[in-house]
Amino acid sequence: MKKLLTVLAFLIIIQFSFAQETTVGERVIKNAKDKTYGRGEQKGDETVDKTLNKVEEKITNLFKKKEKKKKETEQQQDSSEQSTDVNQESKPQSSSSKKPVKSNSKFDFEAGEKELYFDNFNRLSIGDFPAEFNTNASGEIVNVDGQSGKWLSMTKNGAFIPDNIKKLPENFTLEFEVGINADPTNNYPGLGLNFTTEPDNLMLERFFSKGISVIYLHPGAATCSVQIIPSSGSEINNEIKMPQWDTSQDNNFVKVSLWRQNGRLRVYVNEDKLVDMPRFFTESKAYDFAFFRSFFKECEVYLTNIRYAVAGADTRNKLITEGKFVTNGILFDVNSDNIKPESGTVLKEIATTLQENPTVRVKIIGHTDSDGADAANLSLSQKRAAAVKTALSSFYGIDGSRLETDGKGESQPLNKNATSAEKAQNRRVEFIKL
Incomplete structure (x- = not known):
């Protein structure tokens, strides 16, 4: 009996000392049985075995309860995480979610109609550097994971000067898409947009001479900085928050739009206006332009879909007085009739007219470039014209009976469709007064 009490005391101690995991509990029971049978007499085997079986059952149940509680906790955590994911997915995404094409006061950008230059680098092979750019740095054409098309990867700090963007007119727009593949930290200025009246200064950075105005976009610091050094008068330095391009929030790709009207410059990132400065261009001489990469940490900065244009004639005047208005300012997703949000300004002008x-009744005619099959382009142009009609009716209340639609596909090109710029000109929407 004394041995039996000793065994029970020993098992109770083991029960509370080792009740952590099921495998541990099972090992404790086995060891206790082995030691007890080795020391006990044959006569007490049956009694000891029954006692051990009861203790084993209690230990097993204890671990089952712990395991059940653990699983319930994990299920609650999984449920909570899934709920969070659902909430995150329900938030609108800046770059991929469909957005209304109705114009609003915050996004009043109006793309220039007379396109002077367009480049998406599709004509180039991977690994090439575009001959139309001058640089004191280095880069190459690449594909980017998760992004469509080809991009110019600016791999080293320095200037990237597009030869086709020179002697800027007093009223122009410049649009491009830009991205970065890593957090560059908040050191160094960032991506510079360098406007200068001295072409020799296009390769310079930081130590600028007079007659220069610069915009710096920095995704590591999530800021937009403005620096103006006039030939006479005081310098201007300003810094604005830029959450749209912020690597800490995984906002790595954005669209940037610039609009000059005489001395004024407006800068938009995605659909938000960040800069509106009436005296950004202070000089009477013509300005030249360069991109400038200035990041501290190793990273790749990507650039594509560069569009440079001057403003066209007044929409209302041309449609009513000339009976026809043609625009490249209504933009669509690739191979789709989904209208991009930045088209809202042009649509609003048409609706107001x-x-x-x-x-007045009008016919809306869609046109495409020559890429793809003829039949597919014809169908796409018809769908795009119908989408414009839907937008005018749904968002601006224009009676649908006043709008007819048609599509010409690639059958009425304005040029030879030989270059990216020519193809962009052919992707257009035409309004004909009936």
Whole structure:
């Protein structure tokens, strides 16, 4: 009996000391049985075995309860994480979610109609550097994971000067898409947009001479900085928050739009206006332009879909007085009739014209470039014209009976469709007064 009490005391101690995991508990029971049978007499085997079996059952149940509680906790955590994921997915994404094409006061950008230069680098082979750019750094054409098309990867700090963007007119727009593949830290200025009246200064950075105005976009610091050094007068330095391009929030790719009207410059990132400076261009001489890469940490900065244009004639005047208005400012997703949000300004102008002239009826005609099959392009152009009609009716209240649609596909090109710029000109929407 004394041995039996000793065994029970020993098992109780083991029960509370080793009740952590099921495998541990099972090992404790086995060891206890082995030691007890080795020391006990044959006569007490049956009694000891029954006692051990009861203790084993209690230990097993104890671990089952712990395991059940652990699984319930993990399930609650999984449920919580799934709920968080759902909430995150329900938030609108800046770069991929469909957004209304209705114009609003925050995004008043209007792309220039007369396109002077467009480049998406599709004509180039991977690994090449575009001959139309001058640089004191280095780069190459690449594909980017998760992004469509080809991109110019600016791999080293320095200037990247597009030869086709020179002697800027007093009214122009410049659009491009830009991205970065890593957090560059908040050191160094960032991506510079260098406007200067001295072409020899296009390769310079930081130590600028007079007659220069610079915009710096820094995704590591999530800021937009402005520096103006006029030939006479005081310098201007300003810094603005830029959450749209912020690597700490995984916002690595954005669209940037610039709009000059005489001395004024407006800068938009995605659909948000960050800069509106009436005296950004201070000099009477013509400005030249360069991109400038200035990042501290190793990273790749990507650039594509560069579009440079001057503003066209007044929309209302041309449609009503000339009976026809053609625009490249209504943009669509690739091979799709989904209208991009930045088209809202042009659509608003068309809608206002029709609202102020309630008896006017128009035909909306879609046109494509020559890429792809003829039949597919014809169908796409018809769908895009229908999408414009839907937008004018749904968002601006234009009576659908005043709008007819048609599509010409690639059958009426304005040029030979030989270059990316020519193809961009052919991707257009035409409004004909009936």
